Amino acid sequence: MNSKYECYISDEIEKLTSKSRFRTLQKNSEYRVNLSSNDYLSIAKNQSFIEEFNHTVTKKDYYTSSSSRLLTGNSLYYELVEEQLNVLFGKQSLVFNSGYHANLGIIPAVAGRKDIIFSDRLNHASIIDGCLLSGATIVRFRHCDYQHLEELLIEKREHYNHCFIISESLFSMDGDCADVTKLVELKNKYDAVLYIDEAHSFGVYGESGAGICAMNNMVSEVDIIVGTFGKAAGSLGAFAIISPLMREFLINKARSLIYSTALPPLILKWTLFILEKFSDLTDVRNDLIDKGIFFRDCMIKSGLQTSSDSFIIPIHIGEDQKTIEISDICKNAGFYILPIRPPTVPEGKARLRISLNTSVSYDDLEKLTKLIAGAMV
Numbered sequence: 001m002n003s004k005y006e007c008y009i010s011d012e013i014e015k016l017t018s019k020s021r022f023r024t025l026q027k028n029s030e031y032r033v034n035l036s037s038n039d040y041l042s043i044a045k046n047q048s049f050i051e052e053f054n055h056t057v058t059k060k061d062y063y064t065s066s067s068s069r070l071l072t073g074n075s076l077y078y079e080l081v082e083e084q085l086n087v088l089f090g091k092q093s094l095v096f097n098s099g100y101h102a103n104l105g106i107i108p109a110v111a112g113r114k115d116i117i118f119s120d121r122l123n124h125a126s127i128i129d130g131c132l133l134s135g136a137t138i139v140r141f142r143h144c145d146y147q148h149l150e151e152l153l154i155e156k157r158e159h160y161n162h163c164f165i166i167s168e169s170l171f172s173m174d175g176d177c178a179d180v181t182k183l184v185e186l187k188n189k190y191d192a193v194l195y196i197d198e199a200h201s202f203g204v205y206g207e208s209g210a211g212i213c214a215m216n217n218m219v220s221e222v223d224i225i226v227g228t229f230g231k232a233a234g235s236l237g238a239f240a241i242i243s244p245l246m247r248e249f250l251i252n253k254a255r256s257l258i259y260s261t262a263l264p265p266l267i268l269k270w271t272l273f274i275l276e277k278f279s280d281l282t283d284v285r286n287d288l289i290d291k292g293i294f295f296r297d298c299m300i301k302s303g304l305q306t307s308s309d310s311f312i313i314p315i316h317i318g319e320d321q322k323t324i325e326i327s328d329i330c331k332n333a334g335f336y337i338l339p340i341r342p343p344t345v346p347e348g349k350a351r352l353r354i355s356l357n358t359s360v361s362y363d364d365l366e367k368l369t370k371l372i373a374g375a376m377v
Contacts (some may be wrong), residue, residue, distance in 0.1 A: 043234030073262030105256030175308030203232025
């Protein structure tokens with residue numbers, strides 16, 4: 001590497017450090033209460049599930065696929081997982097390696113230079129990157145402001161070939177939910193393709209955990225639903241819920257699917273094992289939702305503000321350094337809560353992002369509320 005470029009890198013690192021935004025890879029330390037993981041239903045460390053699954057593993061459940069799905073990597077478990085998803089959603093499905101892979105592959109496949117994408121301002125980085133790769137015109141509407149979205153649709157829709165509306169259903173940094181019913185209404189009114197990312201809602205909401213679109217009986221109305229296995233499902237990978245025609249199209253056009261080594265059969269078998277248990281996890285899902293309501297009530301009573309209506313609960317602090325300091329206070333008390341800073345969130349919007357899971361106790365939630373309220377003074 002030449003010295004000029006090394007100086008540039010050093011300067012960029014120094015800028016991050018001076019703003020309290022320099023990040024390092026954290027050791028996976030065992031804190032008493034982990035509230036930074038996305039293992040919402042505590043499936044990933046469920047010893048009963050793990051022991052039951054291990055008894056099913058055979059010598060043919062390989063640790064690698066060694067090939068893409070279009071070559072020799074399309075194992076039987078891919079078909080079984082997709083069959084399970086087809087039943088759960090009542091539509092066709094296609095499995096990807098991760099949520100990032102899915103958004104990075106699907107959006108550029110379906111949208112092009114003569115098209116326009118209307119994207120919620122707080123959509124995930126993978127959605128933003130997928131939109132940029134597509135070459136389409138990108139217009140960001142104010143977060144969950146559907147009047148603003150409609151104003152933009154009226155102004156711009158007619159000038160483009162195809163139109164896409166893209167939103168998360170449960171926003172990962174704010175913990176609030178999109179109005180999927182309103183988005184379907186606008187999609188139909190302005191001849192748009194509706195794309196909903198259910199990464200953080202899949203497994204928790206809706207009948208058998210199918211997500212917010214399912215909870216609102218809107219699966220048939222949403223053109224593309226993306227979900228992940230790496231969060232509430234406690235596994236690895238992602239999927240799209242789509243029409244049979246769109247499935248054929250993506251198999252031929254989604255570059256992240258075509259050119260990536262497929263998921264290992266053993267991982268897919270674990271995913272199938274978990275999906276088959278989804279219908280039995282209603283009480284677990286309700287427990288998580290109840291804990292979200294309880295913790296939000298605790299915070300309100302303590303004078304803390306949050307934008308959340310879910311189990312993802314941000315506590316807005318604002319200053320980067322102050323956020324780091326309060327995070328350290330929480331960690332020292334046994335609560336693993338990481339600071340979220342720009343560019344993950346907008347400038348001046350640094351926060352603690354508390355991801356509840358079913359393992360946390362109500363007593364700990366009360367203790368945490370008092371701890372944070374005291375640190376905010």
